[in-house]
Amino acid sequence: MIQLKKVDWDNYEDVIKLHVAKEQEDFVADNDASLIHAFLAMSEGEPVFAFAIYNDDTPVGFIQMGYDDDWSGEERKDWLESDVFKKWDGKKYYFIWRFMIDKKYQGKGYGKEALRKAIEFLKTEPCGKAEYITLSYERTNEVARKLYFSFGFYEPTEFAPYYHDEDEISAILKL
Template sequence: MNISLRDITQANWMECISLTTNKTGIPTLYEEFVTSNALSIALSKIQNEWIIKAIYNNEQMIGFTMYGFGEVNKFYEILRLMIDYKHQGKGYGKIALKKIINELASLEDCKEIFLSFERV
């Protein structure tokens, strides 16, 4: 297992928006527990403070994340973290979350990180 965070590019954005947490395997704009990757990528182009990354296990894209300093709330936040339904339950999300936290913690002015979530 080799989890990494990589930029969303012209070469991989279609693969990214095709990832889904829906058990049907069909991505939707508003999924059960997380906003779609397509909508999140669009939001990051309007609100420039958000960093978007694809989550890879070796060379396979398995998820998506969006994080940064929210200009409205004035704090660092992990806004999105999703692992595709085919790759859930393998510990990938936990490792990805640690990598995101380490990246944010390396910023000099980042003293706290907030996380939003949906109760199940």
């Protein structure tokens, strides 16, 4: 049975040992880098949820999520005058920052069940109300696209409030 367990002192090394296949390495950051990013974000007061994905007692993947309700900050200064900013200004949303299943455990339905549990968790509004869940995926990652769309995520007609470039697609799920 798939479970999400908070990354802690007891399991962080197991999470770091999980890896995607070589041809998938451009799709997601390594888990050690992801945990460092989570630590840095939390040190700046950002809410971050880092979970190991387990099948029974076996770690099979990792998912990291966050919450955003603050549109200020240096990283968004270019957006402040844009139509995109006007559309998303004041909206609160959760985001799936990292999501991976180890290469040894792919194709077994673990990713689908883990994503279902992650969405259920975010629907409990652990940081407060939100209108959306956002995420992004590499344009060439058709497996991820199909998975996300099967849960109702869609690509917005305008830029979504999440990292996006010519290689990466943003998708949102209305809560």
